[in-house]
Amino acid sequence: MTSAVADIQANKHAGPLLVHVVRQFLPNKGGLEDVVANLCRQLVSRGYRVRVVTCNSLFSDPGRHLPESETIDGIEIVRIPWSGSSRYPLAPKVFRHLADADLIHVHAIDFFFDALAWGKLLHGRPMVATTHGGFFHTQKYAAIKKVWFNTATRLSALGYASLICCSQSDARLFSQIADSRVHLIENGADVSKFSNCAALEARRRVVTIGRFSINKRLDHLLDVMKVLAARHDDWHLDIVGAESDLDRATMEKEIAARNLARNVALHVSIDEGSIRNIIARASLFASASEYEGFGLVAIEAMSAGLLPVLNVNEAYKAMAETHPALMIADFADPEAAADALTEAFERLEADDLSLRQELLQDARAYAWNEVAQRYMDVYAETLTPRGKSPQLLRQRGQAA
Numbered sequence: 001m002t003s004a005v006a007d008i009q010a011n012k013h014a015g016p017l018l019v020h021v022v023r024q025f026l027p028n029k030g031g032l033e034d035v036v037a038n039l040c041r042q043l044v045s046r047g048y049r050v051r052v053v054t055c056n057s058l059f060s061d062p063g064r065h066l067p068e069s070e071t072i073d074g075i076e077i078v079r080i081p082w083s084g085s086s087r088y089p090l091a092p093k094v095f096r097h098l099a100d101a102d103l104i105h106v107h108a109i110d111f112f113f114d115a116l117a118w119g120k121l122l123h124g125r126p127m128v129a130t131t132h133g134g135f136f137h138t139q140k141y142a143a144i145k146k147v148w149f150n151t152a153t154r155l156s157a158l159g160y161a162s163l164i165c166c167s168q169s170d171a172r173l174f175s176q177i178a179d180s181r182v183h184l185i186e187n188g189a190d191v192s193k194f195s196n197c198a199a200l201e202a203r204r205r206v207v208t209i210g211r212f213s214i215n216k217r218l219d220h221l222l223d224v225m226k227v228l229a230a231r232h233d234d235w236h237l238d239i240v241g242a243e244s245d246l247d248r249a250t251m252e253k254e255i256a257a258r259n260l261a262r263n264v265a266l267h268v269s270i271d272e273g274s275i276r277n278i279i280a281r282a283s284l285f286a287s288a289s290e291y292e293g294f295g296l297v298a299i300e301a302m303s304a305g306l307l308p309v310l311n312v313n314e315a316y317k318a319m320a321e322t323h324p325a326l327m328i329a330d331f332a333d334p335e336a337a338a339d340a341l342t343e344a345f346e347r348l349e350a351d352d353l354s355l356r357q358e359l360l361q362d363a364r365a366y367a368w369n370e371v372a373q374r375y376m377d378v379y380a381e382t383l384t385p386r387g388k389s390p391q392l393l394r395q396r397g398q399a400a
Contacts, residue, residue: 015047016102016383019125021112023082023089025054026072029242029269030211031296032132035166035187036107037075042372044074051076053097059086060243084111098123103379106160108132109153117159126382129157130164130185131174133293133315153177161382164375166294168321169314183378187294188371191303191363193272197280198305198356202348204228204235205282206341207306209275209297210289212239212246217288217311220331222258224288227338229263237286238278240267279304283348284341287311288331295319298326303363305356307344309337323362325355 022036040050056079057065070077082091088111098104098116106113106129113129120127134149154177157163163178165171166187175182199205206225210216218239228235237260239251248268255264267278285301285308292315298308302323310316311331320326329340347355 015049016379017049017051017100018043018103018105018379019098019101020050020052020105020107021094021116022052022054022107023086023091023110023112024059025052025077026075027066028058028060031293032108034190035130035132035296037073038188038190038368039372039375040075041073042368043376046372046376049076050074051078051097051101053078053080053094055082055089055091056080057082059089095119095122098125101125103128103383105130105379109134114152114156117156120159127160128162128164128378128382129160130166131170131293132166133170133291134173150177157181162378164378167292167315168318170293185371185374185378186366187296187299188368189296189299189303189363189366191299191367194276194279194300194304196303196305196360197276199281199283200353200356201283202345202351203281203283204232204345206235206237206284206286207240207279207282207301208237208286208288209240209301210287211244212241212248212251213244214246215290216241217290217331218246218251219254220288220311220334220337221286222254222260222264223334224286224331224337224341225260225263226258227334228341229260231338231342233263235263237264238267238282239264240270240275240278242269279306282306284309284344286331286341287316288337289313289316292316299363299366302326302359303366305359307348307355307359309340309344325358325362 020036020040022032024030025033026037040052043050052075054077066079068079078097080091080093082089084090090111094112104116104125104127106116106127109131116127157178162181162183163174164183164185165174166185171182171184208221212218225235225237251266255261255266283306285306287298288311291313295315298310298319301308309327309329312328317328320328327340327344329337331337
């Protein structure tokens with residue numbers, strides 16, 4: 001019997017302690033942070049004890065240190081110092097916060113993924129990891145990344161009982177190095193946040209949501225808007241997000257350079273209520289992103305009743321295979337992408353709301369209560385002694 005299972009059985013009044021390790025967390029906003037936060041909230045509601053170990057500053061504001069410890073929504077948050085790159089933050093103090101864990105869940109393929117695998121002899125805890133797209137977010141240094149993936153990442157992966165992939169493209173990639181230990185659990189989405197709030201009538205208004213990052217290719221989306229505005233002057237784009245490797249001033253210059261001040265509005269770090277109000281005036285969602293680990297924001301757009309038009313990256317193509325209402329376009333070709341958005345508007349204009357109902361129904365499959373249960377099943381299998389049923393541990397987490 002493993003020490004983790006013995007601890008669970010010995011403690012009659014508390015659920016298992018799950019320690020999530022992720023480079024950025026609340027109060028930061030982003031796809032990775034939202035996924036981990038929503039999963040942790042679900043786990044807390046089902047009786048698990050949850051700790052998140054993360055870096056002590058936001059990568060967008062590294063000079064401002066956050067509190068060393070904090071509790072948000074019942075989630076214990078521990079923040080540790082880091083150095084180096086935001087893509088591979090070095091934070092060795094993570095080992096100080098693992099000793100009492102029943103299971104460690106590492107999010108993303110970065111320093112934490114490697115360090116906790118190589119340091120397993122030090123902490124001795126069972127581990128799972130979620131890939132979140134790995135580190136192939138852009139084609140930059142693609143050859144080096146491929147070598148690293150097939151050597152260092154392959155070796156580190158041996159330290160994990162399961163690698164949980166949040167997209168079909170991730171599952172295909174990581175099955176090359178982890179085979180039967182790969183589990184596909186597509187990300188959950190907060191489908192209640194913007195539920196059914198998009199405009200009921202077709203409008204030539206487009207929303208895009210996400211960090212102002214180079215790989216999101218907002219420049220391509222602005223090129224598309226220039227084509228659309230020349231065709232019909234009531235086309236409008238709302239860009240919603242937070243500063244990242246592109247800031248507000250850079251985005252404003254890009255908009256002005258294309259003479260799109262009347263057709264494009266920039267919304268920086270606004271709250272959910274404000275985002276909901278923007279969506280309520282729109283009919284379409286667009287993403288020109290070169291790479292997505294999953295495409296969470298497209299699911300949220302569907303839950304609002306927006307019709308997504310998405311760039312031809314692997315995650316979006318896989319999503320469109322599952323959800324045929326979605327539209328795929330090459331945003332590197334402004335004319336072609338403008339044609340796709342025009343077609344999307346015309347589909348909505350001719351629709352009797354059946355397309356909207358299809359989008360809402362498809363989005364409901366990603367509700368977090370369903371996704372959290374699939375994670376709990378993986379946890380239970382990881383913590384169960386070989387030859388025993390994991391059902392007791394599932395019940396333990398739910399009933400505690």
